[in-house]
Amino acid sequence: MTDSSSPPHALIQLDAVSKRFALPDGRVFEAVRAVSLDIAAGQIFGLIGQSGAGKSTLLRLINLLERPDAGQVRVDGRDLMALSKRELRATRQEIGMIFQQFNLLQNATVSENVAFPLELHGRRSKAEIAARVRECLDLVGLADKAGSYPAQLSGGQKQRVAIARALAPRPKVLLCDEPTSALDTETTRSVLQTLREINARLGVTIVIVTHELSVVQALCQRVAIVEAGRIAEQFDVDDLQTPRRSALGRELAEEQLSVQILREHAARIAAAARAGVPLAAAAADPAIDA
Numbered sequence: 437m438t439d440s441s442s443p444p445h446a447l448i449q450l451d452a453v454s455k456r457f458a459l460p461d462g463r464v465f466e467a468v469r470a471v472s473l474d475i476a477a478g479q480i481f482g483l484i485g486q487s488g489a490g491k492s493t494l495l496r497l498i499n500l501l502e503r504p505d506a507g508q509v510r511v512d513g514r515d516l517m518a519l520s521k522r523e524l525r526a527t528r529q530e531i532g533m534i535f536q537q538f539n540l541l542q543n544a545t546v547s548e549n550v551a552f553p554l555e556l557h558g559r560r561s562k563a564e565i566a567a568r569v570r571e572c573l574d575l576v577g578l579a580d581k582a583g584s585y586p587a588q589l590s591g592g593q594k595q596r597v598a599i600a601r602a603l604a605p606r607p608k609v610l611l612c613d614e615p616t617s618a619l620d621t622e623t624t625r626s627v628l629q630t631l632r633e634i635n636a637r638l639g640v641t642i643v644i645v646t647h648e649l650s651v652v653q654a655l656c657q658r659v660a661i662v663e664a665g666r667i668a669e670q671f672d673v674d675d676l677q678t679p680r681r682s683a684l685g686r687e688l689a690e691e692q693l694s695v696q697i698l699r700e701h702a703a704r705i706a707a708a709a710r711a712g713v714p715l716a717a718a719a720a721d722p723a724i725d726a
C-alpha cells in the first residue's frame with residue numbers, strides 16, 4: 437500500500453511525532469516533541485545531540501520499538517501505526533537495527549545468529565537460509581567465523597555479525613544506535629567503512645544515532661541536530677556555506693573545515709614531493725597545487 441501523495445524520495449517520514457515517558461515520581465517527561473523529519477531513500481542520515489536529547493527514542497520511533505503518543509510514522513509510504521501486529525512484524529523485516537552492545541545470542545554461533553531473523557519469519561528452506569547467511573557473512577568479511585561463538589570475537593567482529601544479522605532479511609532501512617561507541621578508533625573506522633559499502637552496494641538507507649562528530653563526518657550525507665526532543669536544525673554534511681544555527685552544527689562545520697585544510701595541506705606536500713620541491717617550502721606555498 438503506497439500513498440501516492442508521498443514524495444517518492446522520502447523513504448522515512450515522521451510527521452509531528454511525540455513520545456512521553458512517565459517518570460517514577462509521577463511526572464511526565466517529553467522525550468520527543470512534535471518532530472517532523474523526512475529521510476530520503478538511499479541516504480546515510482545522522483541524528484546527533486547531547487546525552488538525553490532524545491536521539492535514541494527518535495530512532496526507535498522509526499520501527500515503532502517506541503510507539504509515538506502523537507503523530508505519524510511512514511516507512512516506504514506505509515503508515516506503521518495503522519498496521520496490525522502481524523503486518524508490523526512483517527514490515528519490521530524491512531527495517532534492520534543494530535545497537536551499541538551488539539545484542540547477539542551468546543549461546544548461538546555466528547551463523548545461527550545471522551540465520552535467526554530468517555528462521556523467525558517467512559517460509560524459507562534450510563538451504564535458502566544457509567545461502568543467505570553465507571552471503572551476509574561475506575558482505576561483512578566474516579565468512580571464516582561462521583562457526584565461532586560471540587565470546588570468541590572482537591568488538592568489531594561482533595558488530596559485523598550484528599550488521600550481517602540485520603541485513604539477512606534484505607531490509608530497506610538499517611537503524612544504527614551508537615554502533616561504534618563501544619569500539620576503539622581503528623575498529624570504528626572499519627565498521628564505518630562496512631556501513632558505507634553496504635549503503636553503496638545495496639542501496640540500504642542508514643539512520644545512525646551518534647554523539648561522535650567524527651562519525652557524522654566520516655559517514656553521513658545529511659544530519660539532524662537533536663536538542664531537548666526537537667530538531668534544532670538539519671543540513672547536508674557537505675554544505676559549509678549555509679550558516680549553522682546550533683552550537684553542535686557549528687562545531688561540526690569547524691571540524692570539517694580543519695579536516696579539509698589538513699587534506700589540502702597533505703595533497704600539496706604530496707604534489708611537491710612528486711615535483712622534487714623541499715617539504716618545508718611546499719607546506720608554506722599555496723601555489724603548489726595537487
Ligand SMILES: Nc1ncnc2c1ncn2[C@@H]1O[C@H](COP(=O)(O)OP(=O)(O)OP(=O)(O)O)[C@@H](O)[C@H]1O
Nearest residue numbers: 457458467485486487488489490491492493494647
Ligand atoms: N523508557 C523510558 N522511561 C523513562 N524515561 C526514558 C525512557 N527512555 C528514555 N527516557 C528518557 O528520555 C530522554 C531521552 O532519552 P534518549 O535515550 O532518547 O536520549 P539520547 O539522546 O539517545 O541520549 P543518550 O545519548 O544518553 O542515549 C532521557 O532523559 C531518558 O532518560
